[in-house]
Amino acid sequence: MARAALRGGLSVAVARRWLEARVVDARAETPTARTLVLDVPGWPGHLPGQHLTVRLTSPDGYSAQRSYSIATPDSGARVELTVQLVPEGEVSEFLVTGVQVGDAFEVRGPVGGWFVWRAEDPAPLLLVAGGSGIVPLMAVVREHRRLLAPQPLELVVSVRSPEDLYYAGELAGLPGVTVVHTRRAPEGSGRPPARLSAPELAAVVARLPEQPRAYVCGPTGFVEAVADALVALGLDPAEVRTERFGPS
Numbered sequence: 001m002a003r004a005a006l007r008g009g010l011s012v013a014v015a016r017r018w019l020e021a022r023v024v025d026a027r028a029e030t031p032t033a034r035t036l037v038l039d040v041p042g043w044p045g046h047l048p049g050q051h052l053t054v055r056l057t058s059p060d061g062y063s064a065q066r067s068y069s070i071a072t073p074d075s076g077a078r079v080e081l082t083v084q085l086v087p088e089g090e091v092s093e094f095l096v097t098g099v100q101v102g103d104a105f106e107v108r109g110p111v112g113g114w115f116v117w118r119a120e121d122p123a124p125l126l127l128v129a130g131g132s133g134i135v136p137l138m139a140v141v142r143e144h145r146r147l148l149a150p151q152p153l154e155l156v157v158s159v160r161s162p163e164d165l166y167y168a169g170e171l172a173g174l175p176g177v178t179v180v181h182t183r184r185a186p187e188g189s190g191r192p193p194a195r196l197s198a199p200e201l202a203a204v205v206a207r208l209p210e211q212p213r214a215y216v217c218g219p220t221g222f223v224e225a226v227a228d229a230l231v232a233l234g235l236d237p238a239e240v241r242t243e244r245f246g247p248s
């Protein structure tokens, strides 16, 4: 086990070698996304916001590696991922439609020292997700709830249509959650489908008592647009942490 230095002088344990991850449960999150519950003996633990590397190897030795965010706070050997099916995607297709409970693949990590949340950080939290970008932010939300943390928290999630919202049942009961639909809004919604706008972001920021630390995650274009809008609203760029998922 190695230690990885983080900004601020802290460090976390990192598994130097590949570990076997066995799928112990799997559930559909949306019609095109699936949550995998993994048992990873030897997992060194992680912070909310970190990701891991998945390595798949075929019998002929060909292997592919991809990054996946961890959806849950640290809970020993149990690690949850939520994977969005990318059309014609090599690894996501296997993880969403191919792998079965009982199967195993390799993982290594955790990875990431900047896009992390530490509960001792007193800053209010502004979390902004586009599509599958909610995965690492959900780890923050879950840790925040588990600890009954005092920091005010606002979560904004942008999805195309109601069916595309991950963790819908869990989010439905939570305060401080704003869901924005870009293509089709739920029946009776007062908001016509549209991209998340700067005034909408401003309204969420205004609900927080002081300058928040922002975590923005999703496809590259979404992340850039939101980060620019937050800086234009007066947030210190150093307080806007970003994680980009898709191809740049």
Ligand SMILES: Cc1cc2nc3c(=O)[nH]c(=O)nc-3n(C[C@H](O)[C@H](O)[C@H](O)COP(=O)(O)OP(=O)(O)OC[C@H]3O[C@@H](n4cnc5c(N)ncnc54)[C@H](O)[C@@H]3O)c2cc1C
Pocket: 051, 066, 067, 068, 069, 070, 082, 083, 084, 085, 086, 087, 088, 089, 090, 091, 092, 093, 132, 135, 136, 243, 244, 245, 246, 247
């Ligand atoms: C730090 C980090 C964390 C991530 N966390 C998650 C996560 O929690 N859940 C998750 O589902 N994904 C996550 N991703 C994306 C993931 O790593 C893969 O890129 C994604 O699953 C596609 O891999 P693939 O092998 O299926 O597609 P590939 O075979 O690599 O690509 C197939 C085609 O799709 C395009 N493509 C690749 N990725 C995307 C994408 N994300 N959106 C649209 N088009 C794409 C490619 O350009 C290519 O044309 C994360 C990425 C990073 C960098």
